[in-house]
Amino acid sequence: MKNKITLIATLSFGLEAVVKRELQALGFHNVHVSNGKVEIEATPEDIPTLNLWLRSADRILLKMGEFEAKDFDTLYEGTYALPWEEWIEEDGIFTVNGVSVNSTLESVPACQSIVKKAIVERLGDEYDTNWFQEDGAEFPVKVSIRKDIATLTLDTSGTGLNRRGYRIHAGPAPLKETLAAALVQLSFWRDERLLLDPMCGSGTILIEAAMIGRNIAPGLNRAFASEDWDRIPSTAWKQARDHARSSIISDKDLNLFGYDIDEEMIYASKSNAKAAGVAKDIVFEQKDIKELWIDQEHGIVVSNFPYGVKMGGYAELNNIYISLHKTFRNKLGWSLYVLTADKKFPDYFKRARPNKTRKLFNGALEVRYYQYFGEKPEQVEG
Numbered sequence: 001m002k003n004k005i006t007l008i009a010t011l012s013f014g015l016e017a018v019v020k021r022e023l024q025a026l027g028f029h030n031v032h033v034s035n036g037k038v039e040i041e042a043t044p045e046d047i048p049t050l051n052l053w054l055r056s057a058d059r060i061l062l063k064m065g066e067f068e069a070k071d072f073d074t075l076y077e078g079t080y081a082l083p084w085e086e087w088i089e090e091d092g093i094f095t096v097n098g099v100s101v102n103s104t105l106e107s108v109p110a111c112q113s114i115v116k117k118a119i120v121e122r123l124g125d126e127y128d129t130n131w132f133q134e135d136g137a138e139f140p141v142k143v144s145i146r147k148d149i150a151t152l153t154l155d156t157s158g159t160g161l162n163r164r165g166y167r168i169h170a171g172p173a174p175l176k177e178t179l180a181a182a183l184v185q186l187s188f189w190r191d192e193r194l195l196l197d198p199m200c201g202s203g204t205i206l207i208e209a210a211m212i213g214r215n216i217a218p219g220l221n222r223a224f225a226s227e228d229w230d231r232i233p234s235t236a237w238k239q240a241r242d243h244a245r246s247s248i249i250s251d252k253d254l255n256l257f258g259y260d261i262d263e264e265m266i267y268a269s270k271s272n273a274k275a276a277g278v279a280k281d282i283v284f285e286q287k288d289i290k291e292l293w294i295d296q297e298h299g300i301v302v303s304n305f306p307y308g309v310k311m312g313g314y315a316e317l318n319n320i321y322i323s324l325h326k327t328f329r330n331k332l333g334w335s336l337y338v339l340t341a342d343k344k345f346p347d348y349f350k351r352a353r354p355n356k357t358r359k360l361f362n363g364a365l366e367v368r369y370y371q372y373f374g375e376k377p378e379q380v381e382g
């Protein structure tokens with residue numbers, strides 16, 4: 001049985017470099033980045049570490065194989081040829097999900113049932129049985145066909161990695177936790193610096209920042225599909241969790257502030273922060289951005305602004321932009337990072353043109369991350 005495996009960290013388009021950096025920080029240097037994913041040369045023992053620690057990836061998939069499949073026979077044969085028995089136990093439950101993009105095999109339900117049939121037959125031959133109880137661990141299989149190349153994977157995460165388990169209350173337009181973690185990492189925030197989200201909703205950005213600042217593994221309080229797989233030694237999960245627990249920095253002061261006009265959102269933020277174990281790290285207060293008063297010379301704003309009519313109408317949005325501009329136009333020591341789908345935002349926030357604009361996706365919605373760099377503390381003071 002091979003000990004070298006290939007894992008695929010799936011991610012939202014635009015976050016490839018962030019996830020690559022996270023992987024390198026975890027000591028994974030043998031990685032290959034392409035659109036929407038990073039492939040990682042790893043061992044089965046690495047599966048717990050990656051699931052527990054990656055902040056901006058969506059899932060960790062185990063790559064079983066990849067081959068060209070333009071017809072059902074080749075899809076069947078290619079699937080049957082893979083060593084499923086090395087991972088899926090005799091009593092394993094396996095569901096097959098699929099996606100097909102720009103490929104000859106268009107019918108996803110048909111591809112799914114071919115793949116299921118091939119795996120059942122392979123396992124039947126290997127385990128010498130034609131009856132499967134299917135009452136053991138779960139092995140979610142995914143068949144992804146892009147430009148006639150089929151990639152077959154097992155999902156080691158189960159529920160998406162954005163589900164950290166702390167978001168008990170969400171607002172009407174919550175940000176995915178994985179994207180919020182990426183936004184913080186794309187800003188130059190360091191844990192001693194002041195970070196403000198003036199429209200914090202359910203607090204996701206600040207909670208993710210606090211978890212980064214205190215080195216809390218984002219997956220520490222949740223379960224993963226592959227925790228019950230025999231192929232991954234249970235000691236590997238235990239060691240990874242013990243290590244994550246002992247890595248938490250408990251004695252650190254963070255400067256994190258979150259405001260929102262909506263009192264209910266402040267309540268939601270506080271209870272989410274409590275569930276994440278970072279309640280004491282963030283000050284949440286009900287406040288309209290029009291009343292925002294800043295007296296510090298330096299700081300960072302990371303915020304996900306309301307978009308368009310859904311949240312209050314365009315006139316209200318313009319007022320928000322104008323308030324932001326008034327507050328920060330002379331605060332050159334402040335960096336601002338604003339995520340919005342409204343392409344008019346830079347016309348209203350006139351302190352300068354954005355230093356950088358990054359195209360990202362909030363779920364299916366295309367958004368822009370406008371980045372305005374502030375002057376560094378020593379430049380202003382010196």
Ligand SMILES: C[S@@+](CC[C@H](N)C(=O)[O-])C[C@H]1O[C@@H](n2cnc3c(N)ncnc32)[C@H](O)[C@@H]1O
Nearest residue numbers: 174175199200201202204260261262288289304
């Ligand atoms: C897109 S949501 C932020 C979502 C947040 N990132 C999260 O993860 O839950 C925008 C937030 O802006 C708040 N908001 C709207 N107008 C505001 C204003 N004038 N001042 C402060 N907050 C405002 C809304 O109440 C809403 O919670």
